[in-house]
Amino acid sequence: MSIDVIPDWLASLDDEDISFIKRFILSSGSLKEVASSYGVTYPTVRLRLDRLIQKIQVAEDTSNDPYVSLIKRLAINEKLDFDTAKILINEYKKIRTGV
Template structure:
């Protein structure tokens, strides 16, 4: 039996704890109060995203291809996972829109613009 650990009470919606652990091999049982990991609290969709992200070794471009979604969508999903895990997400207001930044970086990667031109374009977009 491999049911996912419930993290919220189905009656009152409060956080649940694990009170019993058992070994399938030797049948040892331990009772107490154990908190599930942060990852147990994530919705299935976020767990699946994390699995793809790790499989792609953190390459956002590879995650885009694997899931068939855009760069901004990958970034948003990653930010949502980080927030769900309790980490603050630094979304600097002064930076240009991520889609604009990505277009500039793509042009730089393809050799269509120089590093200096890319830097200037990003600075202009900040204003």
């Protein structure tokens, strides 16, 4: 991989996500230290990391239809609740398969 090429998963992250990743790396992966630096609790940082992991997984999942990926991104970014996202994806898949 060339240094001039930004991976799709990285390009899909916003500035806050990149800042979080930088802080996480600089704290040697210590969520406790990251929580302290943000002035929040460990569970709050753990939830943020879990959401970031989900964002990366969605960006890396090339098997997904672009529409399904969009719905997942909206849910992960809290623009759409997960239950609604599941309904939209399931209905879309039914339409696509003709069921």
